[in-house]
Amino acid sequence: MRSVARAAEVLEALSKSDGGVSVTDLAAACGLSKSAAFATLYTLRQYGLVADDGEGMNRRYRLGMALARLGSRAQDQLSLRDVARPALVELTRQTGMNSRLAVPDEGQAVVVDQVSNGERIQVDLRMGTRELPHCTGLGKALLAEMTDEEVTALAGRVGLPYRTGHTITDLTVLLAHLKMVRELGYAVDDEEDADGIFCIGSALRDHTGACVGAISITSLKRDLPAWRYQELGRQVRATAERISGELGA
Amino acid sequence: MRSVARAAEVLEALSKSDGGVSVTDLAAACGLSKSAAFATLYTLRQYGLVADDGEGMNRRYRLGMALARLGSRAQDQLSLRDVARPALVELTRQTGMNSRLAVPDEGQAVVVDQVSNGERIQVDLRMGTRELPHCTGLGKALLAEMTDEEVTALAGRVGLPYRTGHTITDLTVLLAHLKMVRELGYAVDDEEDADGIFCIGSALRDHTGACVGAISITSLKRDLPAWRYQELGRQVRATAERISGELGA
DNA sequence: CAAGCTGTTCGGTTATGCCAAACAGTGTTC
DNA sequence: GAACACTGTTTGGCATAACCGAACAGCTTG
Structure with a gap:
């Protein structure tokens, strides 16, 4: 046509x-x-x-x-939440982890939806939570969609605050890390924001490639083999791509 | 195409x-x-x-x-104000009266722009003013775009408060008056809202015919021949139609 | 005054978008 | 369980309609 x-x-x-x-x-x-x-x-x-x-x-x-x-x-018909929710439910079913959806807002990631895995011990999953950009799965997934210049500018404004021993507090290291995130298509937060919690995030894009949000799975850290982490990452990325597709690609 | x-x-x-x-x-x-x-x-x-x-x-x-x-x-590119402003300036130049632009909000008319004629004695022209529906040029122009049922429902909620001796406080009279407004294409407020002030309003429509606002000219009441009022009404209506056209008709 | 811009109109040709009918799945029904 | 009814999707052939290039009309520029 x-x-x-x-x-x-x-x-x-x-x-x-x-x-x-x-x-x-x-x-x-x-x-x-x-x-x-x-x-x-x-x-x-x-x-x-x-x-x-x-x-x-x-x-x-x-x-x-x-x-x-x-x-x-x-916007009424196609709120991001409605589109993403079934995929989040499926992602939680597949991985057994908590799934979350966030939208970017001034560099931070604002959580707008979550699907719990039903475990007794839970990480903080309250809606509206703002996640830091440099040390969370959601935040890093969103950061990776920005250019190095934008990331640098943002870091200049809000800094790279220390959270745990694993937190990336050096801009050069962060930029290199984001480069890897871009290659993999997902961001791993291995106890960088809170001890004992790890998280994998991936960005959502509309048909133009513009970033409109991110999803992640979060859980208490368990000892898993490396290949299992990679598999989880691929699952998150695949889910993000599926949601992105439904957004009009 | x-x-x-x-x-x-x-x-x-x-x-x-x-x-x-x-x-x-x-x-x-x-x-x-x-x-x-x-x-x-x-x-x-x-x-x-x-x-x-x-x-x-x-x-x-x-x-x-x-x-x-x-x-x-x-919305960024085509804010109603930007489109209407040149026409308002021209309308003020033509008529020597104050021009105003309003958008509908819960039955009332909210003034979002105004062009003064520069006279010493001025009516209240502050932005954001809310005009009553049943006794002002802007309000009646917007009312005339609604169905009788909608007008009746609105009158039931907020009533038809008395303002001056000329205020229409009876629903039946108001509906008949609005019928005339629809035929003329403009609404005359002859000291219905405040003694000594008169006003002529006309509705703005987008390409679907949906009402998106109204414009009016306001001034201290002067003794003018009837044909002059009609001419002013036609000018306001013509300006409203021009703005409506630029909104995408 | 003509040259160089605009936005708009006009034919001619081609390809493109239309319809109808066939295809491929899924849910339903007897 | 097989025929059916109903989806969304694909195909073929024809005619239209959408493209381009060029010409036209107004306006500003040199």
Whole structure:
């Protein structure tokens, strides 16, 4: 469905630019002819998906009111929690560990959902908890989605506070660690935030690749063989990828 | 651009339904074949504009994450205030009166922008002011966009408080008055809210016809011939229609 | 005043999106 | 348990509709 695809690209292009785009620029940005770009904009305008400033000449196009409306409906329909929950339940069933869902907020990870494994002894699982970026599975999964510059800036603002003997408190070490997280697709927190607790997190992305959250499994530390850790990591990553897929990839 | 138009209709249809729609239902709702509906959904899904629950059978489609993102960008780009402001400035220039912009909030009109005419003696123009629905130009313009049932329900909740000798305090009279407002396309408040002040308001609509706000001109009451009032009303209505057009019609 | 921009319109050709019907699964029913 | 009814998905062929290039109309620039 070529023209629909191009229309979607037009919307993407419009969203990237501030304060409107001309037909000519848009055609260039999307790699299609002026007339095609014009026709696409014309149709989208009829449905309120794009708007223009009405100027006769040098008319500039923006995203339309209908998108704001559809967007708010989309958020209602597709709250991250609803999408992720079945996958979290499944992940807890597979691993026997507590699963959690978090969204990024100013560098920290805010826990917005959790599925308990039902064990008597529990780690703190209260909703709304804010996890530190540099020493938790969720936090590191989110950090790994940022560039080194962004991580450095964030560390400059909030520091890398000491939590346990395993906490990474050196920026250079952290950056190297995040590089590995990116390669593996999951982040391991081995008693870095609290003694006796370990955790594996992986990031959630929407179809553009932008990070929208992270999931993790958490449990009291047990002595497991190395290959078992890797298997758990792969499971978390696979679940994260599945959720990401359902977010529209 | 037929397929783009249909894609827009698909999105509209998806937004209307809660909790997802099947391909078959969607095809019926939009009046196109199953295969066309499927192809459209498939393309939109690639761009994250729609999402599905991943079930093999009885798969249900919803609005996607990308729409939420685009929608928030749209709100940034197209805040009502920015669109309306130039028109308000022009309206004040044309009429010599104070222009105001309001959005509906629980039946009341909340003033979100104003352009003063620079006169020494001024009516209250503070931003964020809440105007009563039944006795102000802004309020009545918004009321006229509601059905009689909705107006009746609202009046039942908040009543029709007395303000001046001209205030409409009877529901039947108000409904008849609103009928006239709908025909004219603008609402006149002739000293109904405060003695010595009159006001003309008109509603703003987006491309679907849904009411998103209202504009008005306000001034100290002067003795003007009847035809002059009508001319002012037409000017306000025309300005409102122009703004509505720029909102994506 | 013409040259260089805009946004918009117009034909002609091609490919693309449409429909209808067939296919492949799942749940239901007798 | 097998035929059925119902999903979502795939395919083929035809006609339309969407692309491009070029020409047009306004406006600012040199």
